[in-house]
Amino acid sequence: MELKNKNVVITGSSRGIGWALAHALAKNGAQLHLVQRSWDKAKILELEKLSGSEIKQWTCDLSQLVQVKELCANLKSQPIDILINNAGILTGELLENQTDEEIENVFQMNLTVSALLTKAVLPKMLKQKSGLIVNNTSVSAYMRFPCATTYAAAKSGLLAMTECLDTELTGTGVSTLALVTPGIKTDMFDAIKTSYGKYFEAPDDYISADEYADQVIEAIKKNEKYLLPSGQTRLGLWIAQYAPSLFKKVVVGRFVRK
Numbered sequence: 001m002e003l004k005n006k007n008v009v010i011t012g013s014s015r016g017i018g019w020a021l022a023h024a025l026a027k028n029g030a031q032l033h034l035v036q037r038s039w040d041k042a043k044i045l046e047l048e049k050l051s052g053s054e055i056k057q058w059t060c061d062l063s064q065l066v067q068v069k070e071l072c073a074n075l076k077s078q079p080i081d082i083l084i085n086n087a088g089i090l091t092g093e094l095l096e097n098q099t100d101e102e103i104e105n106v107f108q109m110n111l112t113v114s115a116l117l118t119k120a121v122l123p124k125m126l127k128q129k130s131g132l133i134v135n136n137t138s139v140s141a142y143m144r145f146p147c148a149t150t151y152a153a154a155k156s157g158l159l160a161m162t163e164c165l166d167t168e169l170t171g172t173g174v175s176t177l178a179l180v181t182p183g184i185k186t187d188m189f190d191a192i193k194t195s196y197g198k199y200f201e202a203p204d205d206y207i208s209a210d211e212y213a214d215q216v217i218e219a220i221k222k223n224e225k226y227l228l229p230s231g232q233t234r235l236g237l238w239i240a241q242y243a244p245s246l247f248k249k250v251v252v253g254r255f256v257r258k
């Protein structure tokens, strides 16, 4: 799909991967609709200069269902071409140490919100016979790491939702792209070390958010269904999928339950 003048919604665009995506899409001339809970005026001006168009700002705390439903109602009337469900949060602890609130929130932020926003934009996309839903999942959708119980469950759910939806959308002109995201150097990546690190030597491979955003743009332009990691992470993903016992053995060797 070409990106010039396309209306693109991005959640979690204040920093990290979402910000890099907003930047890369602005450079490609997309009309951005950003979903954030707070705003940095200088960053918006920077994007407007790059894209040559006004940035639509949708203020929403995605952990608050009332606000999410209000956002959905507003987006229903917008001519959206691409929805990028990017916002997400991490829980990195043994399951018994996660609070009930953290558990509810990790599913809401990484899964429920994406389903609700997708449901809101789909009718118009189906009517215009074109559109793309991009879901930012994770290698955790395949790789079973300790301390990632709820995060991996939510991301596996998001991947499953993307794949079921893609089947439902066959022949409609609307499609999906699943980002099976590897380590990207962001605040979330740094948080993995502090949260999982007490128990588990997590893999330390990463690429920059800008490099990843360029890969996402290429995948959108080529109408890909998946963006998979490369190099060592790709090998790890393959082992996790096709030799799960071997994968578990390696992971258990790096895990200490304190």
Ligand SMILES: NC(=O)c1ccc[n+]([C@@H]2O[C@H](COP(=O)([O-])OP(=O)(O)OC[C@H]3O[C@@H](n4cnc5c(N)ncnc54)[C@H](OP(=O)(O)O)[C@@H]3O)[C@@H](O)[C@H]2O)c1
Pocket: 011, 012, 013, 014, 015, 016, 017, 018, 035, 036, 037, 038, 060, 061, 062, 063, 064, 086, 087, 088, 089, 136, 137, 138, 139, 181, 182, 183, 184, 185, 186, 187, 188, 189
């Ligand atoms: N980085 C990695 O290694 C990695 C690997 C696999 C998958 N991913 C996935 O990629 C996506 C982006 O991750 P990232 O590394 O860029 O994370 P990040 O640096 O932590 O950024 C998270 C983004 O989500 C927003 N967000 C968090 N809570 C929110 C809320 N309640 N309401 C609205 N927005 C909220 C943040 O906004 P605020 O500035 O307002 O907090 C921020 O823009 C996530 O879905 C993550 O699971 C990342």
